Amino acid sequence: MSSAEFQKLMSKMVPQFTAAVQNAGIYPDNHPQSLSYIQETYHVLEELFEVKGKITLLLIGDSLMVDNRPLTITGSCETAFAQILRNNAIERVTFIKGLTLLQLKEFIRNLSSASVSDMPSIRYIKFGKLEIKDHEDLDKDHDDSYAAEIDTIHDMEEKTTDERIKNIYRDTLGGGKINLEDTTEIIRLFTDNIHREANPLQLLAKTKSNDEYTFTHTTNVGILTLFFAEHLGFKGSYLNDIGVAAILHDTGKIKTPDKVLSKPGPLTSDEREAMETHAIKGAINLMEQANIPNIAVLAAFEHHMKYDGTGYPRTKGKWEQNIVSQMISVADVYDALRTTRPYRQDPVPMDQIIQIFISGSGTAFNPYLVERFLDLIDK
Ligand SMILES: [Fe+2]
């Protein structure tokens, strides 16, 4: 779809949306006229989602911006749409692919009612006020100001899962509370994406930099573990708790010095000890938190243990690793092998990764899990 065609569709969506909000304010719920405008808006959004996963409308001054450009609509519709946003103290609205007709209807009904001030963003519609970090740097009369403002918005929207996980990990420093709500929201996002993708392995990110490795890695381990858990038949609250355990498995690393985490060469024995204690530190962190599922504490403690009883932390007597820790351990090793690491420039090729799992079956890894995991990655 060309940029002109995209603009044309947007110019069709905005009047439909405006009319839908205006009608929802006049007619009772489910009135055929309101419903038909909502449905038409939804159909145009569906067409737009075929080319773009996220559609953001920004209100800048009196102009509506879409796709980094002013929206060109003739007539009073743009003004009416802008007025609806302004009435609700909204300066940006993003529609995200996956939006349902019911959610759109709810959003439109909220916009048309007077009680919208504390309306929460819903999963596939995000909205809010524009926050410009460097006011002095922006000259609103200059074109560059638009670009800067839009960049800021994009930064906010593109606040990645890695950054959200970084915040969750940082919350544990100094005994702060983990944002379990955000963790659950991330899990919901992962499972939605897993269901939507023909090959969820494509969702795994490449490592951007060594500094950010822990958070990109945790995102990947979260996605992989949830994909694996569903493949094994886990459902509902079990699946959620497994997701929480996967996302929080490396929380102890927030206390490991960066120079140890990103050291390119072999670790000294002190550095190795500092690295290995992340399992115990993570488990203690999580144990001190309220409402964290027990399995997350266990997985933080056990994810570097091996099926045959080796690995770390070392324990007195026989210790049986929980199946969830074993699953996370498989996902953890897979992600470490498929990404670049400070001590290894290139990812390990897939055939070698498969060999590593086959040869570790029964020693490092639970053989049943290896078999089922290879079903997933070796297609
Ligand atoms: Fe770890």
Ligand SMILES: [Fe+2]
């Ligand atoms: Fe890990």
